[in-house]
Amino acid sequence: MKCHYEVLEVPRDAKVEDIKKARDKLAKKFHPDKAHQANDPSLVAEYTATFRLIQQAYEVLSDNHERAWYDSHREQILSSGNKTVQEDIALFSYFNTSCYSGYGDDENGFYAVYQKIFTQISAEDVRKAKDNYEEYDVPVFGNSTSPYDDIVNPFYGFWQSYSTKRTFYSLDKWDLREADNRRTSRAMEKENKRVRDAAKKEWNESVRELASFVRKRDPRVKAYRALLEQKAEENRLKVIALQEEQRRQRQELISSHVDRTDNAELEKRYRDLEKSHKKAGRGDTVSDGSADECDEDVEVIEEDDEDDDPLYCVSCEKRFKSVPAMRNHVQSKQHRKNMELLRAELVEEEGVEGLADDLDQLNVADTETSTQKPTAADVSVSKKAESVVAKPPIEDEEEETVILAQSEPVIEVEAYTSRNKSKKEKKTKMAQQKVQELGLKCAVCREVFPSRNKLFQHVKDENHAILK
Incomplete structure (x- = not known):
């Protein structure tokens, strides 16, 4: 070798x-x-x-x-x-x-x-x-x-x-x-x-x-x-294919998640636009308040929404964006002045002295409770007490009522009582539900009206006032 x-x-x-x-x-x-x-x-x-x-x-x-x-x-x-x-x-x-x-x-x-x-x-x-x-x-x-x-x-x-x-x-x-x-x-x-x-x-x-x-x-x-x-190469190709498939599935999942996010964003924007259109349809505008009020917190609204808004002032016909703004407004001179004018107008036109006194009492109650940082439910109860709601006479109810002149319907005002927070909220919800069920009805013919002014005009024209 x-x-x-x-x-x-x-x-x-x-x-x-x-x-x-x-x-x-x-x-x-x-x-x-x-x-x-x-x-x-x-x-x-x-x-x-x-x-x-x-x-x-x-x-x-x-x-x-x-x-x-x-x-x-x-x-x-x-x-x-x-x-x-x-x-x-x-x-x-x-x-x-x-x-x-x-x-x-x-x-x-x-x-x-x-x-x-x-x-x-x-x-x-x-x-x-x-x-x-x-x-x-x-x-x-x-x-x-x-x-x-x-x-x-x-x-x-x-x-x-x-x-x-x-x-x-x-x-x-x-x-x-x-x-x-x-x-x-x-x-x-x-x-x-x-x-x-x-x-x-x-x-x-x-x-x-x-x-x-x-x-x-x-x-x-x-x-x-x-x-x-050869098997190792085949396995390598299978792993690459599997990785590509997993990458594709992850991409589809990400795309579907982005689509859902976009849809949710679009739905939110649509709801915001609907709210804006509703406000535009009501003719909401920003009101110029007195020196004691926050101008950006005040908006003027029409009468159709006054009974549904707990931050609505009946005498001033204004809606407020927050409870503190409502509290400041109740203490303002402009609000007090409007309350006096409303009382005088009611006394002069309707001849109902008791209703004006009740409104004064409610105004005083609002002023007192405002110092205790009232909640939205408290303001709602105060507003409901101030608002005038047409109701038919109901038997066995212990409520104070005020009889208007012959040309006016009988209206009832629930006396404001001081209760704890839970009872106030419960009563407010019941009052709102009752108003929605009864509406503004004439006590004589039971005809429903969309606003208080139209109800008053109907009572005057048809002489449907009730006396007790």
Whole structure:
């Protein structure tokens, strides 16, 4: 066998780059295709053998592990015709691709040659093991059609972790029977054990390295590795597709969420526009208040909404945006002046002195309760007490009533009583519900009117006033 360094024409300390360049140069020179072009059969055989040696030398020297093994056992491999130190098997002769001919299933092929050598190794282990050692099952090498999972993988798994059962007693340097005393005997035994352990370690490493050498060149392993790479690529593409699908679903979810948010925003804007249009339809405007009022908190509204708004002042015909604004307004001079004018107008036109007094009492009550930070419900009750509501006479109700002149209908004003907050809110809701149910009705003909002024005008025109 020729040295790999000599085949590639490089020194033993050559770098991998130099080895690759030498391989490329020699491969171009001795490529079998050039021999075929020359139509010389002898040249074709020579070029083919040389090219094979070049490839084998490059495979060993380009692999750091195999190169280190080759350098440490170079002399033994080159003299591969000789047997190992155990003088049993010429193991190193199989670290050469020239030991087999092709990858067929014939007797000189790759599978038959290495099946034979590994079978021989296991047989020698059984023969030279201890007396009580039983024969163990050794996986077969198989052939070109053997499945990887059932044959190939178990075979290499066994031999790449191989540990011999041999004792190597034949390598003992000393015969213990020649020892003069026990001390000498122990020293001889120690030396023999050292030799046996070294030989066993070398043998195990050689067999494991041979298994790795064969596995690297096994076409079945290469095919399985290619299959794994193909599956890995398919899995990679599946993962990419799954990620794209998840990204698309997230994008759709985000888009739908944005659409819902936009719809909610549009609905809110639509409701705001509806409110604005309703206010515009009522003709709401900002009123110029007195010096004691906050101008931005006051709006003038029409009579149709006065009974539904707890922040509406009947005497001034103004609606306020907050309870503090209403409280400040009740204490203002302008409000008091309007209350006096309303009282005088009622006395003059209707001749009802008691109603004006009630309004004065309600005004005083509003002023007193305003100092106690009234709530919206309190203002609503005060306003309801001030507003004039047309109601038919109801039996068994203990309420104060005021009878207007003959030309006016009977109206009833609920006396304002001081109660706790919960009762006020409850009474306010009941009063609002009752007004909505009864409306502004004439006590005589029961005709409903949309406003108080129209009710008064009807009573005057039809003379539907009730006297008690």
